[in-house]
Every structure is written in structure tokens, then in C-alpha cells.
Amino acid sequence: MQGAELRQKIKEVMVEELMLDYAPEEIGDKTSIFGSHGLGLDSVDALQLVVALEKHFGLKIGNSAEAKGILESVETIAVEIEKGQ
Amino acid sequence: MRSILITGGNGGLGLGIARYFLRKDGDCRIWLGVRANRDAADLLSAEYPERCRTVTLEVTDAGAWGEAVAGITAETGRIDVLVNNAGVHRDHLLAAMPDEAWHGVISSNLDSVFLGCRAVVTPMMRQRSGRIINIASLSALLPPMGQTNYAAAKAGVVAMTRTLAKETARAGITVNAVLPGYVETEALGGMDDEAKKQAKAGIPMRRFGRPEEVAAAVFFLASAEASYVTGASLKIDGGIF
Numbered sequence: 194m195q196g197a198e199l200r201q202k203i204k205e206v207m208v209e210e211l212m213l214d215y216a217p218e219e220i221g222d223k224t225s226i227f228g229s230h231g232l233g234l235d236s237v238d239a240l241q242l243v244v245a246l247e248k249h250f251g252l253k254i255g256n257s258a259e260a261k262g263i264l265e266s267v268e269t270i271a272v273e274i275e276k277g278q
Numbered sequence: 279m280r281s282i283l284i285t286g287g288n289g290g291l292g293l294g295i296a297r298y299f300l301r302k303d304g305d306c307r308i309w310l311g312v313r314a315n316r317d318a319a320d321l322l323s324a325e326y327p328e329r330c331r332t333v334t335l336e337v338t339d340a341g342a343w344g345e346a347v348a349g350i351t352a353e354t355g356r357i358d359v360l361v362n363n364a365g366v367h368r369d370h371l372l373a374a375m376p377d378e379a380w381h382g383v384i385s386s387n388l389d390s391v392f393l394g395c396r397a398v399v400t401p402m403m404r405q406r407s408g409r410i411i412n413i414a415s416l417s418a419l420l421p422p423m424g425q426t427n428y429a430a431a432k433a434g435v436v437a438m439t440r441t442l443a444k445e446t447a448r449a450g451i452t453v454n455a456v457l458p459g460y461v462e463t464e465a466l467g468g469m470d471d472e473a474k475k476q477a478k479a480g481i482p483m484r485r486f487g488r489p490e491e492v493a494a495a496v497f498f499l500a501s502a503e504a505s506y507v508t509g510a511s512l513k514i515d516g517g518i519f
Contacts, residue, residue, distance in 0.1 A: 210406070211448065212448055237444075237445050237446075237448060238448070240403070240445075241403060241448065241449055244400060244403045244404055247404075248404050
């Protein structure tokens, strides 16, 4: 899975696994996942997201420094998953 | 089918909880975590050979937790319920408390709960469901003299329960504490008849609890019916305040 299809699937996983009050279509590819200007998710969501990305896409994130870069947006997550394919 | 790990599986309360689950839920699988003594746990496992097993688990060892949880998930694909029941007390007045009595009790009662919770949280997050029940003690709220170590550890368990409940609520995991008062187990073995009489006099119900009365609460907290209960501390003590 790649490109737009992959980005759509990541958004669906985020909405379902993090119980977000958004439709997947409302999340932009480059919307910030954390912080008040984006989706406003917190560190507990980050932990759940790491687990969900491994479960659904096999993406292993080793440490929190790495996670910070990868979990910036749907786009950065997708790029990381595509790198491993 | 639910996979359930109960620590302190050779003691009266751990066995009481296990027996209650085995009787009430014909579809559950129980793992009794034990350290050195395992005779009673092995007897229960022999009674339910298909559904109950004794496993060696040193609860103060992170590696042992990893192995135990990996073994359960490898076999059943899940870990649904963790009952952190293992614990010891070594009572001394604080002024005369040896270092090892302090550290040993904190390690067995508090570190163990931290390590157990940490070992199961990620697999439970992956499942998006899980139940953690920490067996604390009435001593967390109403400590008798001589239990600064035990009371501090059990109060720590209550605080940890509430904190972890917040951290895991969105992942479908509930974390609750049960605080038994006097329960008829080997834990009362150190009391002579006169001490027991005096203790009963201080209990509004005028009797000690039975293991199954604690087990019933654990069973409820582990059930689907308790899906909105998390971070709670449930006293089970015949009405002591």
C-alpha cells in the first residue's frame, strides 16, 4: 500500500484506534498530530499510535526521539512506512 | 476465552480468586504465578488440568515478567486480565526496622505491581482491551502500627492504580484496586486467638472476610459489566472506617 491509499488508511487507523472525534477526511496529510494547532493529541495518544502503527503497518519505532520526527503528521508517518516497503 | 494471570498463586487469596474464576467462567484460562512454594497451586492446576496452570514468576524480576507474559500470549494470543496479588509483610516499628524489611516489602508489594503492569500494558493496548486488578490493602488507608513499609507500598499501589487508569483509559484497559481488610488466609497466621478476638471486635460485621468475598469483587472488576469502572479503590473489610 502506498501514496493516497496509504495516507487514507493511516487516517482511518488513527480515528479508530485513538477514538478521535474526526472523520478521516477531516485530517490533512500535513496536519500536525500534536499541539494545539493540529489534532491536539497528547503523549498517551502517542504511545497508542506507536502500538497501532506496528499492529497495522509493521512500523517499529525504537525510541521517543525517533517517534517525535515520525509522528509529526500523516505524511511523515506514510513516508516512514514507504521507506520500509 | 479469557487469559488470566494471578500472582501470589500459592496463597489463600490468590487460590480463592482463581477458584472463583474457574467456577464462574467455564471459558477462562488461569495462570497461577508462584515463586518458591507451589504445592497448593499445583493441586488446583491438577484439579483443572485443561484450564489452570502453575508458572514460576518472580514478581520483582522484570525479565521473569517478560517471559511469563510472552508464554501466555504465545499460547493463547492474548492476556486479558492481570491480578497483582503477590505480596508480603514484615512488620517492625519504624525505629527498629531493618533496611531489608523496608526494601523487601517495597520491592515485593510495589515494584512488583509496576513491573507487572508494564509487562501487560503493551499487549493489552494492542488488543485494545484489558483488565488490571491490583490487590492493595486496607493498610493503605488505615495502617496499623508496625506497617510503615507495607502501608507505604500499598498506598503506592493505590496511587499507581489511579495514575495508570488515566493513562490507559482510551486504550480500553481498566485498572482498579481492591483493598481487603482481615481475610481468612495464611496472612492471619501470625495472630493468636486473643489478637483475633480483638481484631474482630473492631470490625462492624464482627467477623473476618472469606477469600471468595474478595474474589467476587475481583471477578466483577474483570468483567465486561465493569467497563466504565477504572481508577477505583474498593474496600472489602466488613465496614471498617
